Amino acid sequence: MVDFTNKHLAIIEDFLAESIKQSNLLSEEDIDAKEIVFQISEEVRLKQFRWADNIICVPNVVRIVLLETKANKVEELEMLFTSPAFTKTLTDYLESNKFHLVLPIRTEVELVSKGSSRLMYSAGRCVLTLDWHLPEEAENFNVVIDDVKKKVLEVQQRKSQIPLIGRLTSLNADVYQNNYFITKEITYIGRLRVVRDSKTGEFLRRNDFVFAQLEDAEAIGNSVSRQQAKIEFRDNSFVLIDQGSANATIIERRMHGAPVTAIVTGTPGAPLEDGDIIILGSARLRFNIVENIDKNVFVLQQSQDLLAKKLERGVPKKTFKISAIYLPEEIKDELNK
Incomplete structure (x- = not known):
């Protein structure tokens, strides 16, 4: 059950709702602030990974899944979800619940086709998920996980492709x-x-x-x-x-x-x-x-x-x-x- 009275989630919801009102490009047909808060809470609940010394970590990639027909809104969404009002408040929310991040929060906006199962119940609005980074999403470190046992196995320094x-x-x-x-x-x-x-x-x-x-x-x-x-x-x-x-x-x-x-x-x-x-x-x-x-x-x-x-x-x-x-x-x- 999502606690919408949580001060950090309330700040995120207010921030998103106000940003939508002020935007010339985004509308409630693109993003629902309350839905996003619910998705954050659910993602955190479902994606808890145990690391060394019983530290509980969650994935650091905030992935915004968007219909490919709305490609013109990618930049606006990237700006919104990389803003400090969002990233800092999300980090505060995680810390207040004793969760940790292996790497800093980062945002990726991904376009999918209309028939994608990831947007099945979204009525065309964007969806937020928390994920570990993909190989093409360059990081200097790889996080090796066991998704079945929900464990972080290792944080590996990615090998350089060049000698310097x-x-x-x-x-x-x-x-x-x-x-x-x-x-x-x-x-x-x-x-x-x-x-x-x-x-x-x-x-x-x-x-x-x-x-x-x-x-x-x-x-x-x-x-x-x-x-x-x-x-x-x-x-x-x-x-x-x-x-x-x-x-x-x-x-x-x-x-x-x-x-x-x-x-x-x-x-x-x-x-x-x-x-x-x-x-x-x-x-x-x-x-x-x-x-x-x-x-x-x-x-x-x-x-x-x-x-x-x-x-x-x-x-x-x-x-x-x-x-x-x-x-x-x-x-x-x-x-x-």
């Missing part, structure tokens, strides 16, 4: 996962997770390092294009390639003690060096080459990190807090200056 490991750290913009490790040959960078053609709904690409799209027109992440850039690993080095961005892709590198900038153009791109600053519109990232993946990167999203606190006065109120409290030492030193 790169790391991207957002310095001033809101991203879905900060301190992102580059472990494969192509890493896509852009605004919003899944990019689809706005007219046809055709899948175009899936961004790996993702900037949040916010309602605030002044939000830094909004200056990043949906298909801003990509980083390729070739000839034993990382190469940054602009992909027709609206506000340019720039590399800033210190030479002889002074910063020097260069605009990235053309298919060949430009090689990256350890410590380079990547400028995408107004957003700034630091690129580093690291020896290994630090598991301390993965912490719960409600944590407030040093970077968020340092930037708080210059960040719009509607902007997300950056999710990881872990920061590399060189970044901490820079922020403490």
Whole structure:
């Protein structure tokens, strides 16, 4: 039985209901706030997994299942379910009930056909499920589970596909996962997770390092294009390639003690060096080459990190807090200056 008087569930319901009222694109035919709250409660009840020391965990992927005929609403739903009002309150709800997350909450919007059993009783409205990530939903760690015994067997570091490991750290913009490790040959960078053609709904690409799209027109992440850039690993080095961005892709590198900038153009791109600053519109990232993946990167999203606190006065109120409290030492030193 769902306790609709639970303060965290009540906050989520109010937030969703108000967001639907304010939206020009979403309606109650697309999403029912009370249904979503019921689905959250049921998913948590049914998907409890025991981990080491009798810790009870639930899956970290919030999957929003949507009719493919409503592909034009994917971005709006992604914004809604990645907002701190939702993710932080959901995390608080889990913690208040003594449940844990192996990895931070993340949102995926999945399109399905009209005949899908997953939307059988939804009357065309979207449905929320809690899942473990799929292989194509890149994570630096794999969670190995026994779905029959409802156990988390192991958390494995995913093997890198390339001989070097790169790391991207957002310095001033809101991203879905900060301190992102580059472990494969192509890493896509852009605004919003899944990019689809706005007219046809055709899948175009899936961004790996993702900037949040916010309602605030002044939000830094909004200056990043949906298909801003990509980083390729070739000839034993990382190469940054602009992909027709609206506000340019720039590399800033210190030479002889002074910063020097260069605009990235053309298919060949430009090689990256350890410590380079990547400028995408107004957003700034630091690129580093690291020896290994630090598991301390993965912490719960409600944590407030040093970077968020340092930037708080210059960040719009509607902007997300950056999710990881872990920061590399060189970044901490820079922020403490």
